Amino acid sequence: MEKTTHADLQEALRSFYVNSQRLLETYCAEQGISFTRIRLMIFIETRGWTRSVDVIEALSLAPRTVTEAIDALEKDGLACRSPDPADRRAKRVSLTPKGEKILSEFEPIRNSFAGDLFSVLSTEAERTLTSLVKKLNDRIGEIEHKYISR
Structure with missing residues (x-):
């Protein structure tokens, strides 16, 4: 199985957001x-x-x-x-x-x-996804100062 790159992860999240908001x-x-x-x-x-x-x-x-x-x-x-x-x-x-x-x-x-959107996920998968996205959001807050000069 081919390893997912960070760019693949970013694109998957971006694509999900854009497509779900458009729909x-x-x-x-x-x-x-x-x-x-x-x-x-x-x-x-x-x-x-x-x-x-x-x-x-x-x-x-x-x-x-x-x-x-x-x-x-x-x-x-x-x-x-x-x-x-x-x-x-x-x-x-x-x-x-x-x-x-x-x-x-x-x-x-x-x-x-x-x-309708999340019906493809089990309850456990929903919990896991929520936890992962929260973890990523928390990390954005932690590293924001590194990439944004204020």
Whole structure:
């Protein structure tokens, strides 16, 4: 059996991410939902509120893209901005009740997709995969300073 290289592992992870996100985006579009928008809303919801700078950093998006996305959520009544008491120059972004409702309606779609996707794995394989990906994510945090000058 031929040994897997680190490049093979990186490509497998990249390919999985790109293909799963593309399929989910297409599936969501057929349901009349933008997964990109939902992803931003999930990020906001899990924190209760966030700042644009946090979104930029966590989701690796351009500042203009984030501003436009938040503007669109606000225009559609899905999110609102309020002053950040800790930094008067910043605004906190949080979901409105309408935004929370959209997310709760999306949850069964997300769960169905994940169920279909991971149905090829046994429970033990799911646990192992989760553990391995967590270990890789932890390692990224450990070596980040080596490759990124700040």
